[in-house]
Amino acid sequence: MAPWLPLLSLLGLLPGASSAPPGRAAGAQSWEAASSELLGPARFALEMYNRGRAAGARAALGAVRGRVRRTGRGSLYSLKATLEEPPCNDPMVCQLPVSKKTLLCTFEILDELGKHMLLRRDCGPVDTKITDDRNETFSSFLPLLNMDPLPKDLSMKMASIFKDFVTTYNRTYETKEEAQWRMSVFVNNMVRAQKIQALDRGTAQYGVTKFSDLTEEEFRTIYLNPLLKEEPRKKMRLAKSINDPAPPEWDWRDKGAVTKVKNQGMCGSCWAFSVTGNVEGQWFLKHGDLLSLSEQELVDCDKVDKACLGGLPSNAYSAIKTLGGLETEDDYSYHGHLQTCNFSAEKVKVYINDSVELSQNEQSHRQRLDHSISGPLVGEVWGSPRNPVLTPASGYGPGSAIPFWAIKNSWGTDWGEEGYYYLHRGSGACGVNIMASSAVVN
Incomplete structure (x- = not known):
């Protein structure tokens, strides 16, 4: 187990700790959605996944489950879905080799006024770290953010800062996977803040805020104009x-x-x-x-x-x-x-x-x-x-x-x-x- 995982357990970030929606404060209005309500957002996520693929290489939607949270004029859906990819050996067409046809995906979709926007897509074969609780670490998410793995000492320091963030802003997450994803986003934002700080010519201080576990796309979509x-x-x-x-x-x-x-x-x-x-x-x-x-x-x-x-x-x-x-x-x-x-x-x-x-x-x-x-x-x-x-x-x-x-x-x-x-x-x-x-x- 990664050395910082006990921190997540102590903070209530592992499965069963809270029914709050992914990445949102506890107490928010969120509930398990019926499969019929999830079908539209799931189909949109599948369409985004298949974009640019040839007809014979497109994945098909399998099982879907998820939660919904009302926000603004619409809803924020957090989905887990299995996708079935057809057999394919052409690396120019297929993202995964033929032996890995079933994928487990996590999607986050914002639906406002009937318009869908994909905020997050994270897919991997079902037999990899995505479902292996013993081996998964937040470093496995860093490539999704175009980040290199962190040295162990820096990883522990970031885990400590993230712990303080979770405590200060009363964050709880629905699953261990979501907690690890949010921590990787947090780390990415801290690295960016450090770079901005180095370029600042004034007296501004850049660092942790209550938005630090959001991706830029999430932030712009939900909060900006x-x-x-x-x-x-x-x-x-x-x-x-x-x-x-x-x-x-x-x-x-x-x-x-x-x-x-x-x-x-x-x-x-x-x-x-x-x-x-x-x-x-x-x-x-x-x-x-x-x-x-x-x-x-x-x-x-x-x-x-x-x-x-x-x-x-x-x-x-x-x-x-x-x-x-x-x-x-x-x-x-x-x-x-x-x-x-x-x-x-x-x-x-x-x-x-x-x-x-x-x-x-x-x-x-x-x-x-x-x-x-x-x-x-x-x-x-x-x-x-x-x-x-x-x-x-x-x-x-x-x-x-x-x-x-x-x-x-x-x-x-x-x-x-x-x-x-x-x-x-x-x-x-x-x-x-x-x-x-x-x-x-x-």
Whole structure:
């Protein structure tokens, strides 16, 4: 047995320890699905497996079992399936030699609005380490992540760090195989974080976050906003320039203009949090009343954007005007998935008169920020499941040393620095200056 396997046993990561879905926190809503419900995702996984194969070399689906977890507008399926490959000796066509025809596969498929996406595929012959509890080690998964095997001392160190991660973020996994897969993903992310750290020219620290056991594809699919790249932005009126000199630093949190950090959960609704965060600040500046506003209203009632599948701030501002305003979080609470629109005009507490796009010049953002709450600053930091989608700027730091934006995110207070992210100011880092906008409240 590998030396770190007892750690998994002690942490409750081996079979029977929990009924939580693979790679998710305990207590999540997940259950064993009927075979009829699994058939569609399983057929899609089979289609992806057979893609590019000649007709006579395609595998056939055998037994399927799995679990389902509701997320956003759809479902996340974790499947185990046997595949039967036809006899074949041509290495140019077949992935496995003729003697290994029956495969055991683990698939993870996200189904949102009837659209399937394969997040994970891990297949091997049934007589290999995939089903051999005595010999399996997480190193056997590293080739799937394009990683070389780790030295024993480093492997033990990573196992210890992974143990701390599991404890800190209350992770449990359904099976030993899933625990080993998640550990290999974790190791891959730590290696990438180390490489990014070496390239960083500022003071940022890269390492473990609550997303560190997710692959980049999983993270992007579940948490990010694909509409930022997929759909053209609605043109917005350009904001008037402000020529007043800016103070050396400014922080609206110190002035009571920023609500607490929120958590969007497993839903790509960052666009809604960006816009409501901006409107909260604008309303405070005009009326002196800081209200926590409803993101769920936009997720449910903005019919142009796509709820947990993404949205654009320009569309969201228009939706607020069309609806007649925003309800508060108390009246229309957040659930992190699409529901029937339950908007009530009688409960509206905040309205907006217009929305504007800000200049791409970051100095103008700095000049504007001490007059109004600027944002949302919606950009993606590339290359790592630990990086954020940026939301309203709450302040900025002095021009000496390293100038920065203080940015409020929507992944909870257990991410970043109590939910905030500090980004270099003045270089257009991460596209922070590309899509800055603001509501107008008269």
